[in-house]
Amino acid sequence: MDCAAFPMHPKMDEQLARTFAANEEEEERHIQKVQNAFLYYGPYACQRLKRSVDYLNSLSAEDQIMLAKYRGHLECVRTCIDRNQAVIREILRERVLYPPEETGENPSAGRWEFDEPPPNVRHGDMDQAQSTLKLIARDWSTDGALEREQSYKPIIDSIVEYYKPGDYELKEIKILVPGAGLGRLTYELACLGYSCEGNEFSYFMLIASNFVLNLCDYENKYVLYPWVHQYVNNLRREDQVTAVRFPDVCPLKNPPKGHFEIAAGDFLEVYKTPNAYNCVATCFFIDCANNVIDFIRTIYKILVPGGIWVNLGPLLYHYSDVSGQNSIEPTFEDLCIIMESVGFVIEKSRTGIRTKYAQNPSSMKQSEYQSLFWVCRKPDPFEEQRGKRKASREPHDLIVREDSEEEVEQQQQQQERAEKHPEQEQQQLKLQATSNDETEMEAQPT
Amino acid sequence: MDCAAFPMHPKMDEQLARTFAANEEEEERHIQKVQNAFLYYGPYACQRLKRSVDYLNSLSAEDQIMLAKYRGHLECVRTCIDRNQAVIREILRERVLYPPEETGENPSAGRWEFDEPPPNVRHGDMDQAQSTLKLIARDWSTDGALEREQSYKPIIDSIVEYYKPGDYELKEIKILVPGAGLGRLTYELACLGYSCEGNEFSYFMLIASNFVLNLCDYENKYVLYPWVHQYVNNLRREDQVTAVRFPDVCPLKNPPKGHFEIAAGDFLEVYKTPNAYNCVATCFFIDCANNVIDFIRTIYKILVPGGIWVNLGPLLYHYSDVSGQNSIEPTFEDLCIIMESVGFVIEKSRTGIRTKYAQNPSSMKQSEYQSLFWVCRKPDPFEEQRGKRKASREPHDLIVREDSEEEVEQQQQQQERAEKHPEQEQQQLKLQATSNDETEMEAQPT
Numbered sequence: 001m002d003c004a005a006f007p008m009h010p011k012m013d014e015q016l017a018r019t020f021a022a023n024e025e026e027e028e029r030h031i032q033k034v035q036n037a038f039l040y041y042g043p044y045a046c047q048r049l050k051r052s053v054d055y056l057n058s059l060s061a062e063d064q065i066m067l068a069k070y071r072g073h074l075e076c077v078r079t080c081i082d083r084n085q086a087v088i089r090e091i092l093r094e095r096v097l098y099p100p101e102e103t104g105e106n107p108s109a110g111r112w113e114f115d116e117p118p119p120n121v122r123h124g125d126m127d128q129a130q131s132t133l134k135l136i137a138r139d140w141s142t143d144g145a146l147e148r149e150q151s152y153k154p155i156i157d158s159i160v161e162y163y164k165p166g167d168y169e170l171k172e173i174k175i176l177v178p179g180a181g182l183g184r185l186t187y188e189l190a191c192l193g194y195s196c197e198g199n200e201f202s203y204f205m206l207i208a209s210n211f212v213l214n215l216c217d218y219e220n221k222y223v224l225y226p227w228v229h230q231y232v233n234n235l236r237r238e239d240q241v242t243a244v245r246f247p248d249v250c251p252l253k254n255p256p257k258g259h260f261e262i263a264a265g266d267f268l269e270v271y272k273t274p275n276a277y278n279c280v281a282t283c284f285f286i287d288c289a290n291n292v293i294d295f296i297r298t299i300y301k302i303l304v305p306g307g308i309w310v311n312l313g314p315l316l317y318h319y320s321d322v323s324g325q326n327s328i329e330p331t332f333e334d335l336c337i338i339m340e341s342v343g344f345v346i347e348k349s350r351t352g353i354r355t356k357y358a359q360n361p362s363s364m365k366q367s368e369y370q371s372l373f374w375v376c377r378k379p380d381p382f383e384e385q386r387g388k389r390k391a392s393r394e395p396h397d398l399i400v401r402e403d404s405e406e407e408v409e410q411q412q413q414q415q416e417r418a419e420k421h422p423e424q425e426q427q428q429l430k431l432q433a434t435s436n437d438e439t440e441m442e443a444q445p446t
Numbered sequence: 447m448d449c450a451a452f453p454m455h456p457k458m459d460e461q462l463a464r465t466f467a468a469n470e471e472e473e474e475r476h477i478q479k480v481q482n483a484f485l486y487y488g489p490y491a492c493q494r495l496k497r498s499v500d501y502l503n504s505l506s507a508e509d510q511i512m513l514a515k516y517r518g519h520l521e522c523v524r525t526c527i528d529r530n531q532a533v534i535r536e537i538l539r540e541r542v543l544y545p546p547e548e549t550g551e552n553p554s555a556g557r558w559e560f561d562e563p564p565p566n567v568r569h570g571d572m573d574q575a576q577s578t579l580k581l582i583a584r585d586w587s588t589d590g591a592l593e594r595e596q597s598y599k600p601i602i603d604s605i606v607e608y609y610k611p612g613d614y615e616l617k618e619i620k621i622l623v624p625g626a627g628l629g630r631l632t633y634e635l636a637c638l639g640y641s642c643e644g645n646e647f648s649y650f651m652l653i654a655s656n657f658v659l660n661l662c663d664y665e666n667k668y669v670l671y672p673w674v675h676q677y678v679n680n681l682r683r684e685d686q687v688t689a690v691r692f693p694d695v696c697p698l699k700n701p702p703k704g705h706f707e708i709a710a711g712d713f714l715e716v717y718k719t720p721n722a723y724n725c726v727a728t729c730f731f732i733d734c735a736n737n738v739i740d741f742i743r744t745i746y747k748i749l750v751p752g753g754i755w756v757n758l759g760p761l762l763y764h765y766s767d768v769s770g771q772n773s774i775e776p777t778f779e780d781l782c783i784i785m786e787s788v789g790f791v792i793e794k795s796r797t798g799i800r801t802k803y804a805q806n807p808s809s810m811k812q813s814e815y816q817s818l819f820w821v822c823r824k825p826d827p828f829e830e831q832r833g834k835r836k837a838s839r840e841p842h843d844l845i846v847r848e849d850s851e852e853e854v855e856q857q858q859q860q861q862e863r864a865e866k867h868p869e870q871e872q873q874q875l876k877l878q879a880t881s882n883d884e885t886e887m888e889a890q891p892t
Contacts, residue, residue, distance in 0.1 A: 048767075055736075055772040063739050066787045070780045231775040232733070232763045233815070235797055239777070287678070290501075293509050314810045317678045321494075326501040329677040331685070334516045341512045351681055351810075364760040364797075367813040369679070 034203040036118035037125040038092055042085035043115060044126045045229060049077055052231070073237040080225035080241050084133060087222050091211040130229050132204045134358040137226040139184035140212050140247040143361070150355040151312060151371075152185045155281050158310050158348070158375050159189065163278065170194050171258055176277045176302065178267045178295075179285030183209040187249075189281070190256030198262040199270060206264050213251045213262070220245040226360075233364035242362065268294055275304045284313040284357065290326045292317075293338055300342050306380035309344065312353065314369040332372055344376035475566075480649040482564035483571040484538055488531035489561060490572045491675060495523055498677070519683040526671035526687050530579060533668050537657040576675050578650045580804040583672040585630035586658050586693040589807070596801040597758060597817075598631045601727050604756050604794070604821050605635065609724065616640050617704055622723045622748065624713045624741075625731030629655040635727065636702030644708040645716060652710050659697045659708070666691040672806075679810035688808065714740055721750045730759040730803065736772045738763075739784055746788050752826035755790065758799065760815040778818055790822035 053074055056067060064071070138144040163173045170193035177186040180198025182205055190196040200206050216222070223243050234240050263270060268289075280299045289295045299309050315332065319325040330338065332351065339346060353371040499520055502513060510517070584590040609619045616639035623632040626644025628651055636642040646652050662668070669689050680686050709716060714735075726745045735741045745755050761778065765771040776784065778797065785792060799817040 051772075052774055056774055058772075059737060059739075059774075063737065066739060066784045067774070067776065067780065069783065070774070070776050073777075073780075232766050233760050234775075234777040235818075236779050237777050291505060291509065293505075293512060314679050316811070320678050326497075326504075328498055328502055328505075328513070328516070329680075330513065330516050331519075331680040331683050333682050334513065334519075337515065338512045364816045364818070365762070365813060366816060367811060370810045370812060372681075372810070 031203050031207075033118075033120050033125065034207065035092060037121045037129045037204075038088050038132075038207070040118050040121055040126065041088055041129045042081055044117075045081045045084075045130070046078065048229070049074060049081065069237065073240070076237070076241050077228055080228040083223065084225055084228065087224055088129075090222065091208055094215055128202070128204045131358070132208050133224050134226045135182050135205070136208060136212070136224060136246055137244045138358045139182035140249070141224075141244045142248045143244050145248075146361075147356050147359070148184060150353070151283055151357075152188060154353065154373050155185065155283060155310050155312050156188060156192070159194070159279055159281065159308075160192065162308050162375070163194070165193065173278045174276065175279045175281060176271070177281050177283070178271075178299075179282060179288060180262060181205050181209070181284075183213055183262055185281065185283055186262065187213070187251060187256060187260060190258040190260035191254070193257040194279075195259040196256070196261075197259075199267055200262060200264060201266050203264075206262070209262060212247050215252075216247050216250055217252055219247060219250045219253075221250075222246055226358075227362070230360055230363060235362065235364060239360070239362040242360075268298055271298055271302050274301050276302045278304055278307045280307075280309045282309070282311045282313070286311060286313065287316045288318050290319050291328060292330060292335070293342070296335075296338055296342050296344075300344060300378055303378040305378055306383060307378050308347070309376040309378070310374075311376075312355070312371055312373045314355075314371050316369075339374075339376055343378065345379055346374060347377050348373070348375040350374070477649050479564075479566050479571065480653065481538060483567045483575045483650075484534050484578075484653070486564050486567060486572065487534050487575045488527055490563075491527045491530075491576070492524065494675070494677075495520060495527065515683065519686070522683070522687050523674055526674040529669065530671055530674065533670055534575075536668065537654055540661055574648070574650045577804070578654050579670050580672045581628050581651070582654060582658070582670060582692055583690045584804045585628035586695070587670075587690045588694045589690045591694075592807075593802050593805070594630060596799070597729055597803075598634060600799065600819050601631065601729060601756050601758055602634060602638070605640070605725055605727065605754075606638065608754050608821070609640070611639065619724045620722065621725045621727055622717070623727050623729070624717075624745075625728060625734060626708055627651050627655070627730075629659055629708055631727065631729055632708065633659070633697060633702060633706060636704040636706035637700070639703040640725075641705040642702070642707075643705075645713055646708060646710060647712050649710075652708070655708060658693050661698075662693050662696055663698055665693060665696045665699075667696075668692055673809070676806055676809060681808065681810060685806070685808040688806075714744055717744055717748050720747050722748045724750055724753045726753075726755045728755070728757045728759070732757060732759065733762045734764050736765050737774060738776060738781070739788070742781075742784055742788050742790075746790060746824055749824040751824055752829060753824050754793070755822040755824070756820075757822075758801070758817055758819045760801075760817050762815075785820075785822055789824065791825055792820060793823050794819070794821040796820070 053071075056064065056071060056074070059067070138147050159175065163170065173194050175186075175189055175194045175196045177189070177196065177198045180186045180200045183198050183200075186196045186198035198209075200209070223245055225241055226244055227240055227242055230240060280303060282295075282299070286292055286295050303309060315329065315335075317327055317329040319327040320329055321327075336346065336349075350373040351370065353373050354368055355371040356366075356368045359367060499517075502510065502517060502520070505513070584593050605621065609616065619640050621632075621635050621640045621642045623635070623642065623644045626632045626646045629644050629646075632642045632644035644655075646655070669691055671687055672690055673686055673688055676686060726749060728745070732738055732741050749755060761775065761781075763773055763775045765773040766775055767773075782792065782795070796819040797816065799819050800814055801817045802812075802814045805812060805814070
């Protein structure tokens with residue numbers, strides 16, 4: 001494969017990482033910026049806190065008496081910020097990528113904390129440092145179990161349904177998870193025995209996932225306060241300072257059955273090899289593109305014929321209102337047209353999947369996505385001739401087209417045919433997967 | 447009353463408005479800025495649209511073919527923006543406050559639209575212009591009925607329970623609604639016969655409510671597209687361009703039974719007369735303060751002894767992260783301490799009231815507040831001696847205090863006593879209300 005991937009599980013080889021770094025000066029500067037943002041986490045959060053404390057101190061004595069418990073609470077918030085910073089220090093402790101002591105570029109880079117904003121670090125970077133704590137809670141704490149059930153289970157269930165453990169040598173089934181974040185979905189799939197690769201662009205995520213996957217040595221070793229930056233919509237003071245332990249599972253002690261790696265880099269840049277994966281699983285990912293068609297086309301290209309793309313998430317379109325960024329925002333209706341035009345067969349499609357994303361469960365404000373879910377298949381010309389696989393196709397959910405009634409009827413007939421010959425159908429799947437693996441092997445460039 | 451109030455229903459007197467304006471040069475500039483923001487609505491919204499169209503035009507021919515329906519949709523979005531601007535022109539048509547032709551200060555002020563940003567208008571102002579359209583849908587369309595039911599009904603029900611139509615001369619019961627917004631809650635209370643005054647600070651709201659309350663001459667005369675600025679999380683293209691008709695009720699044709707007026711101005715500046723209102727009703731309002739204690743103290747002061755404060759909403763604390771603004775963010779726990787310290791008796795208190803706020807019902811992202819609701823009473827020293835009114839007090843919801851069990855027991859005993867003597871209780875209420883009105887009359891300064 002021609003991608004700039006490096007394994008992060010098991011622990012990344014230090015020499016390899018430095019070699020990787022040496023080639024990419026800009027990349028090095030970028031990682032240094034992310035590390036600086038992590039190191040500036042505490043001072044930045046305390047600045048915000050200080051604004052409230054200063055205002056509180058300026059109020060009348062009478063007001064301050066009524067706010068005595070609130071003042072005590074703000075002291076507690078400060079303690080939580082300090083503890084979060086201590087965990088972040090741990091996360092950065094084994095910075096095998098670019099130990100700042102050795103970069104020589106930035107004299108302050110070796111310090112653990114900054115009194116003033118580090119160079120090039122913006123508010124958006126600080127937001128990301130804070131979000132990373134929330135995403136650790138989502139991916140690697142028992143508190144995140146409900147969100148993971150909502151977001152990951154439909155994807156895992158579909159993959160298990162298509163590539164059934166009894167029918168396949170799972171280690172032969174190659175799954176790519178673009179936008180892998182903190183790696184939990186990729187890890188869970190690898191635990192089932194599949195051969196899994198996560199891809200992630202953000203070094204906030206990569207540094208934190210490296211810590212959880214490679215450096216945490218027992219369950220629930222660390223405590224974070226992921227909601228400490230939410231000053232509003234709190235019922236009780238304790239809601240802001242709730243402690244969350246992580247990791248709920250220790251990957252070091254529970255290595256996955258299947259191959260497992262996390263590759264750093266831009267999805268569109270890294271993945272150019274055709275017919276490389278049996279499955280691509282995207283979760284809260286496809287709306288991170290300037291032009292979603294580029295993602296869909298790349299997914300199609302890298303799948304083996306007969307391979308599946310499983311997707312879950314909303315259409316938030318992250319670049320929609322980011323100044324200086326291009327963005328189009330096709331609706332689900334448009335995406336269906338695009339997916340079919342690119343060549344996919346939409347096998348399953350659901351709307352309204354209730355999914356929360358890094359939500360404080362105690363907050364008075366609750367947001368959730370009515371997510372989309374679909375399974376698409378890259379047709380296998382050999383199989384299409386025999387007209388078999390279409391049988392499992394389900395009607396699109398909620399999308400009304402002129403031909404929909406007729407189509408639903410056809411689909412029902414196909415479904416009935418499939419139900420009459422389940423063994424034949426299953427056999428078909430198995431054959432296809434075997435031939436896919438061969439195709440993949442042949443297509444691998446040096 | 448010493449407030450800078452002017453009646454906006456029935457139609458505001460033009461001469462009065464100009465006199466009001468003449469005293470306040472800064473106010474005039476502010477209103478001109480709001481009008482400019484409304485006039486710049488269309489060009490601003492089209493700039494955003496143009497970014498997507500330009501990027502679409504830059505894509506490959508192949509991509510553009512897949513996006514043909516999406517391109518048509520963007521044309522439709524443009525039409526909706528134009529139609530929204532036409533309604534805004536209507537809203538500004540009878541600008542009795544400060545006809546820009548007469549200000550002479552800004553040469554471009556008399557034009558309906560701007561090609562470039564008008565002076566002093568910022569992105570935040572444009573967001574407010576767009577929000578105003580959503581709030582018209584919330585307050586004055588059948589599409590907003592569910593949100594109004596969630597937010598206004600608990601308040602209205604509680605007021606009717608305390609000031610029962612059979613027991614009172616309702617026109618003697620004076621209700622203030624601070625943060626009246628587009629005026630629907632105030633209007634509904636006035637329709638029941640109460641004497642109602644809304645207070646509103648934002649001229650975006652004041653200009654729009656003046657239009658709905660005084661200038662719309664029949665039901666559902668106008669069409670708006672309140673969700674046209676939401677490019678993301680759309681299932682269907684039509685979800686972005688859904689039409690909403692307003693007003694669902696025409697206040698001109700259905701004038702309220704009770705007195706009804708909207709007063710412009712800052713709540714803390716305008717309302718300084720003690721013992722002036724039998725009831726203060728706040729909905730999504732108290733978190734708009736720098737220091738919420740100032741609001742609570744003012745509400746206490748302006749209520750007659752025995753009067754009630756009914757509140758519903760979250761604790762979003764609008765100034766929490768606004769640079770240059772002071773803010774403290776007490777939790778609900780802290781607010782209970784503050785309300786009791788100020789002197790209120792908390793009669794009812796509920797948490798977790800599900801309330802949406804200006805939400806596009808078709809969006810894939812759905813947010814809702816688990817709002818707080820409470821009824822507080824300003825004690826009447828005369829009544830307190832006789833120890834009667836405490837009987838209706840309910841236990842606080844979800845707030846655990848050390849003395850809570852004992853307190854709940856006391857409350858249950860009080861409840862039982864009250865249930866045994868309902869007539870006496872009701873008579874008490876009536877007497878109190880009468881005396882309140884008298885107090886109020888006496889306390890009015892010139």
